Amino acid sequence: MKFNKLATVALVTLAVSVPVAAELVFPSLSYRTGPYAAGGTPVADGYADYFTLLNQRDGGIQGILTSVPECETGYNTAKGVECYEATKGDGALVYQPLSTGITYQLIPKATADDIPILTTGYGRTSVANGAIFSHVFNFPANYWTGASRIINHLLAENGGSLKGKVITLLHHNSGYGKEPIATLNVLAEKHGFELIISPVDHPGQEQKSQWLQIRRDRPDYVLMWGWGVMNQVALKEAANIRFPMENFIGIWWSGTDNDVLEGMGSHGYKAATFHAVGNDFPVYDDIEKYVVKRGLAAGDGSNVGSVLYNRGLYAAMLAAESARTAQTLHKTANITSGMMRDGMEALVIDEAVMARVGMPGFGPSFSVSCENHGGPGMAAIQQWDGEARQWKLIDGFEAPDMDVIAPLIKADSEAYAAENNITPRDC
Amino acid sequence: MFYRESGDFKKTYQTDSQTFPIKFDRWRYYFVMLVAFIVIPMFLTDYSANAVMIPFLVWAIAALGLNILVGYCGQLSLGTGGFMAVGAYATYKLMTSFPGMDMVSVILLSGLITAVVGTLFGLPSLRIKGFYLAVATLAAQFFLVWLLNKVPWFYNYSASGQISAPQREMFGVIITGPYATPVAAYLFCLVFAVGLAWMTRNLTRGRMGRSWMAIRDMDIAAEIIGVNPLAAKLSAFAVSSFLIGISGALLFSVYLGAAEVTEAFSINVSFAVLFMVIIGGLGSIFGSFVGAGFMVLMPVLLKNVLVGGLGWPTDLAAHFEFIIVGGLILIFLILEPHGLAQMARVLKEKLRLWPFPH
Numbered sequence: 001m002k003f004n005k006l007a008t009v010a011l012v013t014l015a016v017s018v019p020v021a022a023e024l025v026f027p028s029l030s031y032r033t034g035p036y037a038a039g040g041t042p043v044a045d046g047y048a049d050y051f052t053l054l055n056q057r058d059g060g061i062q063g064i065l066t067s068v069p070e071c072e073t074g075y076n077t078a079k080g081v082e083c084y085e086a087t088k089g090d091g092a093l094v095y096q097p098l099s100t101g102i103t104y105q106l107i108p109k110a111t112a113d114d115i116p117i118l119t120t121g122y123g124r125t126s127v128a129n130g131a132i133f134s135h136v137f138n139f140p141a142n143y144w145t146g147a148s149r150i151i152n153h154l155l156a157e158n159g160g161s162l163k164g165k166v167i168t169l170l171h172h173n174s175g176y177g178k179e180p181i182a183t184l185n186v187l188a189e190k191h192g193f194e195l196i197i198s199p200v201d202h203p204g205q206e207q208k209s210q211w212l213q214i215r216r217d218r219p220d221y222v223l224m225w226g227w228g229v230m231n232q233v234a235l236k237e238a239a240n241i242r243f244p245m246e247n248f249i250g251i252w253w254s255g256t257d258n259d260v261l262e263g264m265g266s267h268g269y270k271a272a273t274f275h276a277v278g279n280d281f282p283v284y285d286d287i288e289k290y291v292v293k294r295g296l297a298a299g300d301g302s303n304v305g306s307v308l309y310n311r312g313l314y315a316a317m318l319a320a321e322s323a324r325t326a327q328t329l330h331k332t333a334n335i336t337s338g339m340m341r342d343g344m345e346a347l348v349i350d351e352a353v354m355a356r357v358g359m360p361g362f363g364p365s366f367s368v369s370c371e372n373h374g375g376p377g378m379a380a381i382q383q384w385d386g387e388a389r390q391w392k393l394i395d396g397f398e399a400p401d402m403d404v405i406a407p408l409i410k411a412d413s414e415a416y417a418a419e420n421n422i423t424p425r426d427c
Numbered sequence: 428m429f430y431r432e433s434g435d436f437k438k439t440y441q442t443d444s445q446t447f448p449i450k451f452d453r454w455r456y457y458f459v460m461l462v463a464f465i466v467i468p469m470f471l472t473d474y475s476a477n478a479v480m481i482p483f484l485v486w487a488i489a490a491l492g493l494n495i496l497v498g499y500c501g502q503l504s505l506g507t508g509g510f511m512a513v514g515a516y517a518t519y520k521l522m523t524s525f526p527g528m529d530m531v532s533v534i535l536l537s538g539l540i541t542a543v544v545g546t547l548f549g550l551p552s553l554r555i556k557g558f559y560l561a562v563a564t565l566a567a568q569f570f571l572v573w574l575l576n577k578v579p580w581f582y583n584y585s586a587s588g589q590i591s592a593p594q595r596e597m598f599g600v601i602i603t604g605p606y607a608t609p610v611a612a613y614l615f616c617l618v619f620a621v622g623l624a625w626m627t628r629n630l631t632r633g634r635m636g637r638s639w640m641a642i643r644d645m646d647i648a649a650e651i652i653g654v655n656p657l658a659a660k661l662s663a664f665a666v667s668s669f670l671i672g673i674s675g676a677l678l679f680s681v682y683l684g685a686a687e688v689t690e691a692f693s694i695n696v697s698f699a700v701l702f703m704v705i706i707g708g709l710g711s712i713f714g715s716f717v718g719a720g721f722m723v724l725m726p727v728l729l730k731n732v733l734v735g736g737l738g739w740p741t742d743l744a745a746h747f748e749f750i751i752v753g754g755l756i757l758i759f760l761i762l763e764p765h766g767l768a769q770m771a772r773v774l775k776e777k778l779r780l781w782p783f784p785h
Contacts, residue, residue: 077690077691081478101690104687105685112605421593
């Protein structure tokens with residue numbers, strides 16, 4: 001036991017001896033190892049590259065350099081907590097853990113430490129209720145708006161009615177995959193379709209029985225909430241049973257370049273997305289010039305331009321713009337995490353901002369407010385073109401059915417507030 | 428030099444049969460207690476508490492629990508993760524259903540609930556042995572995780588199936604939830620760890636522990652000399668699950684604060700705890716603590732050295748962690764198959780004779 005104590009002392013001294021500099025710190029809780037590394041690596045690269053670009057091109061955000069200390073979580077919640085504790089002391093402004101499980105751990109901790117969390121397109125959906133979740137943001141879209149957006153797309157395809165249709169939800173059997181069930185249940189009741197729930201256990205390699213079931217049920221549509229290898233396996237299984245790909249729709253985490261198959265196997269597969277795809281944006285010229293050419297690209301630089309890289313880029317842009325808003329709001333360039341939170345709450349993303357950062361049309365216009373931390377939930381539908389080997393937007397950015405989602409958000413967030421004795425803020 | 432045993436005579440039976448009969452050991456034990464209860468709390472930071480000390484204590488309790496079953500009673504179990512999940516979910520249900528209940532009762536009750544579940548899953552051990560029992564307990568692991576994930580009542584019908592621990596206080600000090608100070612959370616876990624280690628030590632020295640060890644060494648012989656295998660095996664399952672349940676309860680309520688059953692209590696947890704027991708030393712209380720320390724502290728230490736100290740990329744460091752920890756496990760097991768506790772035992776015997784080895 002004594003040896004442990006010695007090790008502890010050594011650890012404590014290591015943990016304390018981290019230098020503090022006047023920088024804007026955006027920790028990246030990434031996962032470049034483990035079963036979901038294929039998804040975590042491009043996002044982490046995009047996140048890091050955007051801040052490198054800001055440092056190289058603009059000298060940081062309004063004259064203050066940024067830094068992105070990385071900490072490897074392996075998509076593991078215990079390691080996520082360790083990473084949070086290890087990095088929060090360095091002046092961390094905002095956390096983006098890229099894992100619904102880690103987000104759940106950090107929501108109470110970060111709120112207590114006055115550090116905001118931004119979960120773009122993942123995490124706990126009901127944090128959109130800013131009156132209860134003061135420090136957590138999930139703009140511009142979340143799982144429930146995504147689910148509703150997909151159903152809206154199907155409604156439009158079917159002339160406004162899904163009566164009598166059968167829809168299977170194939171989901172990762174975790175907090176992440178379970179999130180849309182409540183919304184889809186309500187939507188099923190409203191639009192009169194039958195919902196079949198089909199969970200797939202971590203990591204998702206084993207899906208034979210689920211697809212056997214799909215073969216038997218013959219659903220009109222299959223929706224997928226998958227991540228990592230689960231997506232590729234599902235697409236392969238769908239191709240094997242000749243399931244019509246255009247009736248197979250994934251959430252944004254199931255619509256990446258890694259997921260679709262070689263050849264024409266997944267031609268026609270659709271996925272929701274809350275940002276544009278491809279690299280046809282001015283920001284990419286700058287990344288090429290200031291980051292890639294100078295040999296500063298994160299990772300091995302091979303992910304530039306992929307769907308998930310775009311997502312990391314977009315998440316970084318939202319964080320950077322929030323910091324800029326906070327700097328203006330508090331009239332100081334050297335902001336703290338509390339000021340950052342105010343900046344996120346006052347964030348306005350419109351076409352002018354998107355054009356300024358070199359991403360015109362990359363994502364929807366929206367604004368955040370005290371009571372609404374989730375934005376409007378605009379999302380688009382993209383489709384995989386197996387011939388051209390690229391994703392194409394087939395249905396533009398549209399708002400979801402907030403009549404269904406708003407009461408669900410209210411109910412879930414109020415249940416959280418009651419469990420944890422939180423008095424909602426006045427907004 | 429270290430052990431000066433001459434003149435250390437025992438005049439009563441009580442002093443002769445105490446836990447640490449050698450004076451030096453006793454003082455060392457008091458010293459460790461002093462460090463654990465007084466010195467460490469003075470230096471605790473958020474990081475050293477939440478990333479190092481609290482996980483160490485929580486996993487040490489789990490290892491202690493599994494050590495009773497595997498090390499003392501010889502029943503191989505792979506259901507640790509499932510039993511920890513039962514403890515965690517019992518805590519969650521108790522905390523949310525009875526907000527007024529104090530945390531010690533919540534944790535102890537969760538342990539008792541897990542003990543009942545563990546005893547149920549221990550029933551097959553009367554018929555099946557060895558690897559076959561391992562498979563039966565593996566079924567417990569998968570069944571319990573599946574059940575807790577499947578039935579929404581266990582997670583109060585929350586949208587994602589995640590459970591999160593509300594804030595609770597004891598004597599006016601917050602011990603769970605985000606506002607808990609590291610010292611309070613650490614001391615809360617420490618009291619449980621020390622109390623349970625003390626209980627286990629005394630159980631294993633008594634009639635119950637001796638019957639476990641008799642079953643472990645040769646069950647037929649034990650039966651012939653009058654040990655009831657039903658009582659011995661089931662009591663081992665019950666006590667072991669009690670400890671593992673408490674560890675799961677602390678893991679959820681004090682350490683992580685939120686948990687998801689498929690992730691926090693997966694089969695990996697069962698293996699990790701089994702490794703702790705094997706590396707630390709089967710049938711040793713001290714071994715449970717060192718084993719947990721090795722498995723919990725080594726990756727954190729390596730991470731801090733490789734990333735913080737040497738500035739390696741995080742993914743490379745994470746892969747090297749696996750290689751180094753895995754390599755060390757192999758080296759330890761080759762050099763000392765009976766675990767780190769046996770190394771300590773050998774060292775102690777050497778020190779007792781030192782500097783005159785004859």
